[in-house]
Amino acid sequence: MNKKIIKYGIVIVCLGGLVGLGVLSYMLFKPKRNIATTKAEYVLSATQLLTEFTQNEKAANAKYLSMAYGKVILVSGTLAEITEKGDTTLTLSLREPANKEGGISCSMDKTEIAKAKLLKVGDKILVKGECTGYMDITNEVLMVKCLLEK
């Protein structure tokens, strides 16, 4: 009888330990969100996205940002500027030729930099990434972890 209790006791403690380890490793090593495999929640043009933020920033924040992350969106537009900084940062700015200022600023994922460098100003491109909000001082909507879809 006593032996049985000890046996079950050991099994329960071991199981508990395993569950604990599982939870701990999840907390420590939860994988980063993969933009490539995450479905875009909104597909729209750069002009449309900028208009939504300039007309009502609060409403646009509520639409394009979720609690833990910016939502993944797919944005089409004309490439107006390529900004490189070191080997790790490359930003593509989408802006329609008629406009002087404002647009969408896409901070490219490291894996996309080589591909993005081949683009030319004026190219029509399609970018998938996480929206991080609107900067009024430059009149730009920002995206991070961007992938070049086209």
Added chain:
Amino acid sequence: MKAKIITLLFMFGITTQISAQEKLITKTGHVWFYSHAALEDIEAHSRQVVAIILPDKGSIAVAIPIMSFEFKKTLMQEHFNENYMESAKYPKAKFTGSVNNLSDINLKKNGVYKTTVEGDLTIHNITKHVKAAGTVEVKDGTYAVKSKFTVEIKEYNIAVESRFAQNIASTIEINIDLNF
């Protein structure tokens, strides 16, 4: 004739005004912060910081998209956005201020200039008047602006649960690195 002179004067006025409004912009500024606590060191980086400086006025505006901060641990990043910064509600931190010793900085002469900047810092929808020391490095027409300062998280109404008191420092060190 008189009208011509007035027009000329007027035009001259406009052109000087334009040159006085010359501005320096960066959209790839780097901001990172450290939290040194008993149980854990936390570090996060944003490379999507927007900053505008008007050199003639010595005014500076910085905007930081909070959701662009990247952490090593995914869960930390989620907690940061969801529980502490409420990033969906308050997606950016802002600073607007001015350079205190503008006359000491010669943007046309290479060198490292010490400076202090003073202004309003808004984090988590709370605005505080702050002062920070930094440097401006002038090198052949490019300018590297650096600063390091600390913020008390409770001043910005950021509440850390007592069970995380050993994991998250009450004073956070913030580093800024802007290149124009």
